[in-house]
Amino acid sequence: MPNDPAAPEVTVAIGRWAVVAAPARVRTLLGSCVGVALHDRAARVGGLAHVVLPDSRGDLDQPGKYADTAIPALIADIERVIRGKASGRLVAKLAGGASMFATGAENPARNIGRLNQDAVEAILAALRIPILARDLGGEGGRNMTLDPATGKVWIRSPGGQGREI
């Protein structure tokens, strides 16, 4: 984990997002949801969105829930903190998108993780935000932490050792 264990940490709830400046960190717990970490190295500012579903289909009540509304909302908040345009300054790291435990072959919810990944990647590509690292898929949950001081992201699996991406 990061060198300053006393640094404040902001927890992002499911379907929400948050932006912090170093030395604060931001973290979230992910199952089939995808965590999108965006980082501005020069400003040492970063944000994390916890995306539940790929497409808002026009639902604007919960922007943090959907990939197509959460990522723009996250970028808008980063721009507020850095007081300028984020275009060309941001890089991304992704985690999550696990498959749900087997609950019968026809369960459509099982593939949500994959659909979330695809949606997030397409949106970031359209925004020309490079994806520096991915820790996606599998069948287990993840605890994801972003340190905006360095842009490093730590992933912890249930019962497993932490790893950096």
Next chain:
Amino acid sequence: MNTLGEDRGRMLRTILAMGSEGASRALSRWLGMDVRLTLGEVELVDLATAAGALGPPESLVAACAMGLTGGLGGAMLLCFEDRDGLALADLLLRRPVGTATEWGEVERSAAMETANIVACAYLNALAAHLPTGEGAGLAPTPPTFLHEFAGCLIEFAVMGQAAELDRVLLAGTTFEVVGSGDLGWTLLFVPDAPALASLSAALGGPA
């Protein structure tokens, strides 16, 4: 759908209480002990609130996870901390509680068979009180044993509702043995969005 409404909420609570009672009776016979239950709130909550339903979202829990087959879709989870789950295995293997210190094949199997029995009994009771369409062939899939962050477990379970609803319902039942207190096991019944709609319709007419 953001709230259940008084009538449908009451009817849903009534039928889920029947499920819980069926589960509790089966558990009493299975363990040879007098088991009582406590039914949690049956209400629609936002996703962030749901994530705390099993305690702190970052705590590690063991669970036997099952899907549903038949007239209703969704998931059922029998969840416990390791210590309480291993105590269950010791009870069933007729050993002093504290004998099992890790999850071997037999301990996992004892927990999974308990999950199967408890979930079947819950669904049997629901099926007996639902119209044929919803009740027909209602059964859990074979359980999967896993260790997971509590918040992630809930996230997986509610995904079948979250895809269509802004607020989700998970019905929790906790069990205690009369005279020796809380067993520390929670059974979660999480219908998916279509199942929640058809349960509501079957019980109280259209939304």
Next chain:
Amino acid sequence: MKRLLIVDDALFMRRLIAGVAMEAGWEVAGEAADGARAVAMHAELRPDLTTMDLVMPVMGGLEALARIREADPDARVVVITAVDQKQSVLDAIRLGAVDFIVKPFDRDRVVSLLRKAAEREEPPTDG
């Protein structure tokens, strides 16, 4: 000694049933953890009785029951399941199950059922 095939995906339940069977004087000829394996083992072992769970991976118990009875119309199968619903009982009986026991079962009831099943099929001793 009568020979029993135990079909259940849970190791714990197979052990429990095996304990009951031995108490009732049966030999456990084999154990299967899914329906497909049960069909193959039944053809190979030709047991006097098979206990069949319903909810199992790969192939469920009703399908296994149907296939076993198709291959061997004299096969005797007792369903032991936690699914206690009218439809599953009717399906099991229609497919030829000789009994239907709901988990969690009363141990003594299963012991007496197995004892009776053994006696019923013993050849006459006085002729």
